[in-house]
Amino acid sequence: MAKYVVSSSPHITSKNTTQRIMLDVIIALLPATIAAFLIYGLYPIFIMVLSVGSAVLAEWLFNLITKRQQSIKDLSAIVTGMILALNLPPVVPFYVPMVGAFFAIIIVKMLFGGIGRNFANPAITARIFLVLCWAGVMTNFVKPIDLSNGMNLFSYFENIVNIHLPDAITSATPLAAIKDAIAANSNPAAGLNALDMFLGRIGGSAGEVSALAVLIGALYLLIKRVIDWKIPVIFIGSTVVFTAIFFAKSEYVGEYIWTYLLSGGLLFGACFMATDYATSPKGLLAVCIYGIGLGFLTVVFRKFGSMNGGVSFAILLMNIVTPLLEKITPRIFGVKSKWVTNCQKIKGLFQKIGKKKSEEKEAQNG
């Protein structure tokens, strides 16, 4: 009998665990959650509780029924629930987040094999599913509340089962305003205020409105090295570039760029959803293609699409392309890339041709 524990090396491992990573993501989502509370009151928080609760319940039930090991303690269901809630309009009927969370966890995540195996980001897919089911509800955005009256924190609860929000409390999102501007060929930034958009005092999805809160969360993830800077930066950067290209003829290019940058969940999507581990590629080249593809599709959907939510469609599409991009594996240390060898071959070919030519010339001259 062995006196000591015998196992294969390495004998030490890092302290990082799946649970720890998910906890970091939850912490990073808190600023956006707090912003939603400050802008719309308690109702979005109530929606988030429903969404997280349903997500965890769904995963627990699924594991129970299929007799798998319980996986809820890795906290990833909580992350999915939070992201979904932050992606919804601040005021939706109570069953919307519940249906969404069940869809995200059961259909998109668990049926494909659980954490790390989902084919697309669960929250994004659920959001798109909800838009298709309840288009009216999912495009009704309420006005920010006036915090100076404390009672306002409890506003919107009367709309808990209300599918049709009264016009008095709804507001157009900046993206919708921009779309109208494209049609009318007028200034997209008219009536929009950059500071309001940065802080989130606009209509929009609960967690996406405040660029500031999203950036604080993203910074935390970057410092903790939970996400890599490349995907968000390439995504946002290429969105800016493609906006400039697509609207080059318009006299309001500058306005299009900054309004697009600060609206429609671009920042939130780039930092929290495009970086989802399971559905983003890993190699450098693949990451570049992924990021640029995201930016390109976002602008295309926003300019030509009839629905709002270009970012979610772009992310869903690129998620689906990811398995293909994953085929581009990193170059093994010490193996020359095909590109280099091919270049050398071509160079050799040209040298041969050149030699032949000069020989021919010499023959002619001589």
Place this chain on the structure above:
Amino acid sequence: MKALGVEKGYIAIENNKPEAIKIMKEAANGGVEIVPLKTKYPQGAEKQIIYAVTKRVVPAGGLPAQVGCVVSNTHTAYSVAQAVFEGETLFKRAMTVSGDGVERAGNYWVRGGIPFSYIYETLRGEVPECITNKVINGGPMMGFAQADLRPVTAKGTSSLLFLSHKQFSEVEPTQCINCGRCINHCPMHLVPRDYERAVLRKDYAAAEKLGVMNCLECGSCSFICPAKRPLVQAIRLAKKEIRSRGKK
């Protein structure tokens, strides 16, 4: 350098040992170049150190000599010097003994052929025996766990670790979350995640195609994995399987 007919010699020292760098710089006096390197695992592996010092890349499956380099670790260099200049044969070596299980941890000159149990008893001091739960011949990342203390020191025994429960990890692996950390940390730019998947499918040919044979077994991938997947362990299995098939 003379024996090899090379012009340039380097001594690489990790930059967390500034005193060693200083002393060696004075001793070398410009004869060989002292290169401080970032403290980074596994910098000491042959191909990695050649790249770090000279930026030359050893072709996959090739030998350092192909890019005109020979790497020798300090202990080998010392033994050669002893043999050539002092006429002393190799019968002892510097060895690191450490871990919670011994009181007098440190570096010692140890002769070959000493049983591990002797070293343990000599250095254990007051620490009770039950503290030691795992004995490793070698380093924490690549060393071999020992079942008991009967083996003896050999010329390759560079360190012995007597670890307590707290010091080594024993965690249940969970499902791979596809985070890509193993891929980003592999010094050979390999794809450990895909090898493990192939091994679980028993598809060793696929693992070979993805370059599993280039693995150094450095353990970085298993170390970093947040889901604690036994990645190198799977890779070792794949390599063994591929080798035995190649022989048939």
